[in-house]
Amino acid sequence: MARTVADIADFTPIFVRYDVKIAPKKRGAADVSTDPVLQAIARGVVEGDEDAVSEATDKALASKGPEAVIDTLIAGMREVSKLWDDGVYYLPQVILSSDALMVGLTKAEDAMGGKATKKGTVVMHCAHGDIHDIGKNIAAALIRANGFKVIDLGSDVPEDTVVKAVKENKAHLVTGTALMTTTMSAFAKIADMLKKEGIELPFVCGGGAVSEEYVTSFDMGVYADQAKDGPAFAADAASGMSWQDMRAKWNLVV
């Protein structure tokens, strides 16, 4: 008897919508808070739902304060990273999540309010070729809110633009963020270019791809793994602490 298409293949999986297929895995994103309002923020980031993040952030700012909101946004993004690493999320979902995170971050930053006095100047950037700016944006918001002037050069910044900004603004601190192994080598180049210009200042480097070992392999480099430490790095640099002393204070590899 002749076989039909139905005999040779089960096409059911093809007709399952992608979003239906990933829903159970998405639900597997860990709860990051026992507090329902904070959990709603994290869930909004995981879902890439700007409205949900906005609404929950308003509620949380009224009762918990901006720091709790920022910690929760970071925790939500950590779950998104896991979903990406597990192959559940692709670029579109991650872009929606990072946009949703930015909605909460902007509100939290507004709530913190920049203090009027400027305690020092910090030049911040993401490495040449690198567009991953979430960690840099969080650190920038916290540093600004703590009364420092932040010159945010954005992402994918050429090395000479960073050097020029440090020079022109007489910066106390320069920071770099890199999420890709292919882009972080820009930091060593910048440190070298600064040195040739006769400029020495602490250069705080962070981002997923970056290791303490790498950052402490070139002069001026001080490794950072937490955006919340940004204001303390800025305060150390503005008080005149050398990069060597900052490295000894913050890093294990000296």
Ligand code: B12
């Ligand atoms: C979000 C994301 C994206 C978003 C970026 C959106 C945005 N506006 O940033 C989008 C979808 C656009 C994207 C694109 C790409 N991505 Co991507 N992406 C990610 C993902 C899922 C999460 C990264 C993230 O935001 N983490 C959360 C933040 C908060 O972490 P963070 O920046 O490291 O910051 C923390 C610390 O490092 C520190 N910190 C950082 N900076 C600073 C600065 C200071 C001063 C201080 C004090 C602290 C500090 O503070 C934070 C914690 O508190 C990772 C996966 C992963 N597991 O990391 C991949 C990942 C980084 N991406 C990757 C890749 C390859 C790409 C693409 C090339 C994909 C492609 N094929 O097109 C493009 C890159 C384009 C480019 N030229 O840059 C790879 C990089 C691999 C590698 N090691 O080289 C990763 C690791 C995924 C993977 N496993 O393959 N991506």
